Amino acid sequence: MNILKELDELTKAQVISPESAENIRNYYRSKQEHSGNRLFIVFGILGAILVGLGLILIIAHNWDDLSKNTKVCVAYLPLVLAQLLCIYALVKKSDSSAWREASSAFLFCAVGACISLVSQVYNIQGELSSFLFTWLMLCLPIIYLMRSSVASLLYIVGISYYCCELNYFTHFFTSYKPVHYHYWWMLLLALPHYYQLVKSRPDSNYTVFHNWLLPLSLVVCLGSVARHHDELMYIAYMSLFGLFYLIGTSGAFARMKRNVSGYLVLGSLGTTQILLTLSFRDFWTRLTNDPARFCEWYSSPEAMAVYVLTASALGLLIFQNRKGIRDFHPMKVLFLLFPLIFALGLVSPYGAVAVVNLLVLATGIMVIRHGVVKDHLGILNYGLLTITALIVCRFFDSDISFVIRGLLFVLVGAGFFAANYLMLKKRKQTEHRP
Amino acid sequence: MKTTGIILFAVLCLIQLAVPSKMVFAQEEVLASGHEYRFRTAPVDPYDPFRGKYVTLDFDAEECKRPATDTWMRGESVYAVLGTDSAGFAIVTSVHKQEPQEGVDYVTAKVMHVYDDKLMLDYSFNRFYMDENKAPAAEKRYQEANRRSSPREAYAVVYVKKGEAALKDVMIDGVSLRILAAQPVE
Numbered sequence: 001m002n003i004l005k006e007l008d009e010l011t012k013a014q015v016i017s018p019e020s021a022e023n024i025r026n027y028y029r030s031k032q033e034h035s036g037n038r039l040f041i042v043f044g045i046l047g048a049i050l051v052g053l054g055l056i057l058i059i060a061h062n063w064d065d066l067s068k069n070t071k072v073c074v075a076y077l078p079l080v081l082a083q084l085l086c087i088y089a090l091v092k093k094s095d096s097s098a099w100r101e102a103s104s105a106f107l108f109c110a111v112g113a114c115i116s117l118v119s120q121v122y123n124i125q126g127e128l129s130s131f132l133f134t135w136l137m138l139c140l141p142i143i144y145l146m147r148s149s150v151a152s153l154l155y156i157v158g159i160s161y162y163c164c165e166l167n168y169f170t171h172f173f174t175s176y177k178p179v180h181y182h183y184w185w186m187l188l189l190a191l192p193h194y195y196q197l198v199k200s201r202p203d204s205n206y207t208v209f210h211n212w213l214l215p216l217s218l219v220v221c222l223g224s225v226a227r228h229h230d231e232l233m234y235i236a237y238m239s240l241f242g243l244f245y246l247i248g249t250s251g252a253f254a255r256m257k258r259n260v261s262g263y264l265v266l267g268s269l270g271t272t273q274i275l276l277t278l279s280f281r282d283f284w285t286r287l288t289n290d291p292a293r294f295c296e297w298y299s300s301p302e303a304m305a306v307y308v309l310t311a312s313a314l315g316l317l318i319f320q321n322r323k324g325i326r327d328f329h330p331m332k333v334l335f336l337l338f339p340l341i342f343a344l345g346l347v348s349p350y351g352a353v354a355v356v357n358l359l360v361l362a363t364g365i366m367v368i369r370h371g372v373v374k375d376h377l378g379i380l381n382y383g384l385l386t387i388t389a390l391i392v393c394r395f396f397d398s399d400i401s402f403v404i405r406g407l408l409f410v411l412v413g414a415g416f417f418a419a420n421y422l423m424l425k426k427r428k429q430t431e432h433r434p
Numbered sequence: 435m436k437t438t439g440i441i442l443f444a445v446l447c448l449i450q451l452a453v454p455s456k457m458v459f460a461q462e463e464v465l466a467s468g469h470e471y472r473f474r475t476a477p478v479d480p481y482d483p484f485r486g487k488y489v490t491l492d493f494d495a496e497e498c499k500r501p502a503t504d505t506w507m508r509g510e511s512v513y514a515v516l517g518t519d520s521a522g523f524a525i526v527t528s529v530h531k532q533e534p535q536e537g538v539d540y541v542t543a544k545v546m547h548v549y550d551d552k553l554m555l556d557y558s559f560n561r562f563y564m565d566e567n568k569a570p571a572a573e574k575r576y577q578e579a580n581r582r583s584s585p586r587e588a589y590a591v592v593y594v595k596k597g598e599a600a601l602k603d604v605m606i607d608g609v610s611l612r613i614l615a616a617q618p619v620e
Contacts (some may be wrong), residue, residue, distance in 0.1 A: 064565035064612055072458055076451070083447045111450055117453040120563045122461040123488075123601040127558075138450050145443045170509070319609055 004028060022238050038205075044102035045150050052078065052109025058065070059117050068121060075117035082110035086146060104148035108155075111138050129170060132162040136186065143193050149206035152193045153213060160217040167224035181222050212262035215244050219266060224415045225301045231287055232302035234274060235339055239309035241270035242335030246316045249332070268331050272363070272386055275334070279356045279393055284349035310335065330366045334359070360390045368419065375427065381418055388412050461600045468595030469517055469539050471524040475590050475604065488563040489572055489604065489611070491590055496546070498526035499573035502552045506545055514555055515540045516594060517529060523589060530554060533597065541592075541599045559592055561602040564615065 008023045016024075055078045063071065085103040093099035112135045119126060136158045142151040165181035194214065197207050222240055226233050245267030247253055253261055277283070297303055313335050320326075337359070344354030364386035371380030390410050394400070476495040498514065500506065510531075516539045517527040534540045547554035564572050591602045604611040 060566075062565050064562050064616075075454070078453075079450060083450070087440070087443065087447075090436075090443060094436065114450075114454050115457070118457050120488075122457070123559060123562055124457065124461065134453060138446075141442070141446045145439055145446060205490060328609060 020304065022167055023340040027356045034159055041098040041101060044098040045105050048106035049109060052082070052106050052113065056109065056113040056116070059113070060120070062120060071083070071121045075114055075121060078110040079107075082107035086142075089236055090146070101145050101148055101150045102140050104146040104151040107142055107146075107152065108139050111135055111273060112410055127170070127432065128419040129166045131163060132158060133182070136162060140186075140189055143190065149193070149197060149204075149210070152190055152197075153188055153206070156187075156210075156213050156217050159183055159190075162186075162219055163221040163224050180224070183224065187217070187221075199250050202255070208261070215266045219270065222305065225305050229297045229300045229302045231283075232297060232300070232306055234278065234283075235301060235342055236305040236309055238271065238274055238338040239306065239313050239335045241267045241274070242332065243267070243309060243313035243316065245271065245329075245331045246313060246320060249327070249329070250316065250320050268382075271331055271334055272360070272389070275356055275360045275363070276393055279353065279360055279390065280397055281353050284345045284352045287345055288349050306339075310339070329370060330363045334363065338362065357394075360386060364390065372419075372423065375423065376418065377423060380423060384412070384416050384419060387415075436500055460598060462594045464593045464598045464600040465602060468593035468598070468600065469588070471518070471539070471594055472522060472594050472605075473524045473592055475588055482546070483562040488561040489569060491560045491562060491604065493524075493557065493560070493590070495524045495526050496555050496557070498529055498553055498555060500549065501529055504531060506548045506553060508545055508548055510545050512543055512545055512553075512555070513540045513597065514557075524592070527554065529555070533559045536596075539594045540597055541594055542597055557599070559599045562590070562601060562604045564612070568612070568615040572611050575611065575614050 004025060007016075007024060010016050011021045013019055057072060059078075066074070082103065084196070086107050087102040089096070089099040115131060115135060118124075120129070123209055136155060139151060139158075140155060143155060144147055160183075163180075166180045184248040194210050197204070197210060200208055218240065219237075222236060222345055223233060224234075248261050248264030253263060316334075318334060320332075341352050341355050341359075344355065364383045367383030367386060368380055370384075371377070391405075391412060395405055439595050473491075475491040495516075506512075513530045513532070513534055514526045515530065515534055516529045517525050519525050529543075530540075541557060541559075543555040545559055546556040586607050588604070588606050590604050593600045595604055606614055
């Protein structure tokens with residue numbers, strides 16, 4: 001550490017007192033210890049997962065020379081070993097996060113390994129979804145009993161894959177589409193740990209990973225509720241992204257040191273992406289072509305998703321602004337306008353197309369304004385990119401002449417240049433002001 | 435608090451051990467007291483990253499007459515009641531949506547295809563796991579035995595009890611595929 005080398009010189013020159021020098025030395029020493037501990041945790045977890053996966057592969061060789069009973073015993077080996085390690089971590093090393101997390105990760109892999117190896121010995125194929133369900137249910141308690149965030153992350157990845165397997169992959173080519181809502185209650189079971197994490201350690205790496213993985217999982221799995229009224233899912237997704245944006249800007253999430261959480265990014269990108277998709281005519285004309293498909297939509301699973309998500313987002317919006325409207329941002333309210341646009345689209349598709357296009361344009365301009373007010377180049381360029389994306393979309397499906405389209409591109413390009421130049425110039429002026 | 439945590443964790447460990455053990459006992463029971471059926475087969479050789487190498491089996495008894503009373507959908511679970519043909523190989527005598535009453539042997543299956551007059555079924559016991567070094571040789575042996583012109587008889591030995599099935603072995607002319615796979619191919 002360079003500063004440590006300078007300390008003696010600074011003390012000699014009486015710039016700092018010997019006590020201050022000692023305090024500085026102690027500070028960096030403790031910091032180094034802390035980062036060393038973090039590395040130990042990271043490599044501990046990675047090592048445990050690799051060893052677990054390696055054992056699965058070694059046993060998957062399916063040693064024919066071993067008798068069936070020996071193979072069954074060998075299948076239990078990693079599981080028993082992982083359980084013993086976890087018990088050791090609980091009894092002797094309960095304060096060591098590295099021990100708890102690494103042994104939990106190993107146990108998580110070992111449970112899956114044991115079930116699949118027994119299946120292999122007895123040639124039980126079964127369905128991948130039921131294998132995943134058993135595995136995840138056996139590993140859920142690890143999150144709470146071992147207080148393990150890695151187990152929680154693995155569990156969230158697992159239930160997301162389980163949901164996709166059950167709803168997207170297995171019945172993708174079949175006409176038989178049973179309804180499975182297991183993902184939702186399985187997700188609820190993992191939330192208490194996440195809540196504790198956000199409350200007690202908002203800036204830890206585990207919380208940051210959860211803040212990305214959880215919304216990502218919801219985005220992937222929300223589509224699984226779609227059955228016969230899948231157009232309604234656009235409203236559901238719009239409300240979900242609105243809810244994400246509101247979560248990302250409220251309470252503990254807004255105060256986090258690294259406050260660009262998955263909620264904020266996914267909420268913002270998702271809203272823009274849906275609006276851009278629906279700025280094309282095709283969706284709206286298809287919507288009005290077959291009005292019969294909307295009979296009894298209000299009691300469909302898609303409608304339930306719309307009710308729950310819109311009500312949650314609206315509740316959070318009201319809660320955030322209970323003391324008057326603060327820090328207004330278009331992303332926070334777009335989800336409220338969307339059901340109205342959808343209703344308009346059922347009557348007049350062209351009206352809805354016009355409104356959506358105007359909305360994207362207005363959002364882009366407001367985001368640019370937000371970027372200027374906050375003196376944030378990233379936000380400013382995000383607004384400009386939104387408008388560019390809108391123009392690119394219109395490039396494909398509108399009958400505007402090439403000259404006007406060309407001019408629009410030149411204008412936006414010049415806008416990019418001018419906006420960035422002006423903001424940087426403004427920054428320089430502020431820096432040079434005494 | 436710490437003791438409670440350890441006790442709860444010990445309970446979890448027992449449950450984690452009990453679930454695969456239940457699978458072991460269920461299969462052992464079917465193998466010990468189930469009825470033996472021989473299913474004619476034809477293999478391919480895919481790779482499962484979780485469970486190593488195996489030979490996938492196609493059965494002659496996958497095809498059965500479609501009952502006209504119900505509507506059948508691709509992907510749904512059904513119960514296939516088993517019988518034997520004159521040569522002693524397994525055939526499906528009937529297909530049901532509800533679990534058949536006791537006294538008949540049946541297995542669970544998935545409807546793979548629906549035709550005008552017949553159904554194609556997919557059984558849960560269509561993977562035969564092999565030592566990864568022997569699986570390619572096993573595949574070769576089995577492909578030879580399953581050629582239409584081949585005089586050799588290939589079949590899977592499956593034990594069945596109350597809807598549960600356990601695949602015991604795959605045989606070519608009465609010799610286990612595991613033994614044949616260990617011998618050099620001529």
